[in-house]
Amino acid sequence: MFRASLIAAALSLGIASSRAAAQSTPAQVPWPIRAVIVTTFEVGNDTGDMPGEFQLWVEREHLTEVIDFPGGVHPLRTNAEHTVLGMVSGTTLVNATASLMALGLDPRFDLTHAYFLINGIAGVDPHEASIGSAAWANYVVNDVSREIDPHDAPAAWPYGFFPMGATAPRPDKLPQSRFQASNLYTLNPQLVAWAYAQTKDLKLLDDPTVAAFRAEYKGFPNAQRPPFVLIGDTFASDIYWHGTVMTGFAEDWVKLHSDGKGRFVMTEMEDSGYMEAIARLSRLQRVDPQRVLVLRTGSNYSMPREGHTAIESVTAPYIGMRVAVEAAYLTGSTVLHTLLANWSQTRDHIPAKE
Numbered sequence: 001m002f003r004a005s006l007i008a009a010a011l012s013l014g015i016a017s018s019r020a021a022a023q024s025t026p027a028q029v030p031w032p033i034r035a036v037i038v039t040t041f042e043v044g045n046d047t048g049d050m051p052g053e054f055q056l057w058v059e060r061e062h063l064t065e066v067i068d069f070p071g072g073v074h075p076l077r078t079n080a081e082h083t084v085l086g087m088v089s090g091t092t093l094v095n096a097t098a099s100l101m102a103l104g105l106d107p108r109f110d111l112t113h114a115y116f117l118i119n120g121i122a123g124v125d126p127h128e129a130s131i132g133s134a135a136w137a138n139y140v141v142n143d144v145s146r147e148i149d150p151h152d153a154p155a156a157w158p159y160g161f162f163p164m165g166a167t168a169p170r171p172d173k174l175p176q177s178r179f180q181a182s183n184l185y186t187l188n189p190q191l192v193a194w195a196y197a198q199t200k201d202l203k204l205l206d207d208p209t210v211a212a213f214r215a216e217y218k219g220f221p222n223a224q225r226p227p228f229v230l231i232g233d234t235f236a237s238d239i240y241w242h243g244t245v246m247t248g249f250a251e252d253w254v255k256l257h258s259d260g261k262g263r264f265v266m267t268e269m270e271d272s273g274y275m276e277a278i279a280r281l282s283r284l285q286r287v288d289p290q291r292v293l294v295l296r297t298g299s300n301y302s303m304p305r306e307g308h309t310a311i312e313s314v315t316a317p318y319i320g321m322r323v324a325v326e327a328a329y330l331t332g333s334t335v336l337h338t339l340l341a342n343w344s345q346t347r348d349h350i351p352a353k354e
Contacts, residue, residue: 232265
């Protein structure tokens with residue numbers, strides 16, 4: 001009995017000591033992150049092989065520390081100073097949304113003053129820009145819609161998609177619907193204009209093979225131009241679409257949802273997911289939505305050139321993969337370096353075009 005009492009007392013003392021030690025151990029102070037680089041995928045390793053969207057950032061910004069990220073699909077990386085954080089979200093809307101929410105709620109990081117640079121490759125509208133070009137978005141537009149089989153649509157319809165609350169494509173005015181709120185995300189126009197001003201004169205990487213391919217887009221002068229930086233908006237969809245009709249739909253859809261202010265330039269599969277996560281994290285006071293930039297670079301066109309089929313075009317390898325990831329890094333890092341070099345001002349004051 002006496003021995004049992006001694007054991008019980010020892011256990012109680014041990015538990016009490018453990019609790020006291022836990023209470024006296026200070027909680028980890030979150031790292032005050034200055035910039036978050038958001039990409040969608042990496043081809044292989046983070047370094048040393050063929051680069052996807054993440055590799056150039058890792059190698060050139062010295063994101064040498066690897067951080068476990070159970071809420072995501074890929075480990076995070078940071079620089080030695082723990083001021084710049086890089087992530088691979090995974091492709092498609094569901095991965096983009098979930099990964100960025102997980103990052104925003106991670107107690108290891110203070111993101112309240114962080115600038116978010118969302119960047120990646122995309123399909124580019126040949127009416128607007130060329131492969132290798134880089135577009136800063138004022139608007140991110142999502143694809144929540146109604147659709148009927150285009151074979152069943154009236155002959156006058158250009159496609160089978162139409163807005164919620166409407167009875168046909170291209171209504172004169174966007175109908176009121178609770179679904180429209182998830183179709184338009186507006187970025188800080190002053191920050192976008194500032195970022196464009198920093199980068200509009202950059203000489204982006206070109207390639208002879210890409211240049212020869214561009215030349216085949218006869219009748220599309222912007223598609224034939226060497227890569228350039230512009231302001232242009234993104235259309236997000238989980239459907240990996242392609243073709244002349246669908247490009248026309250995206251052009252109409254971005255114009256309709258932005259009240260005629262936006263123009264479709266890049267097609268991708270993540271940006272509205274990122275922006276919805278940003279909106280919700282903002283309501284939780286975890287991030288500042290005014291500090292978000294979306295940069296997309298053209299790796300392929302959104303429709304085929306004359307004499308070629310849509311199925312041939314959509315299944316072909318990305319001829320502009322390398323120039324697109326180089327354009328994303330050069331354009332994005334130019335802005336990143338300016339933000340970080342002037343942190344004493346940009347921490348509390350968001351840049352705007354003068």
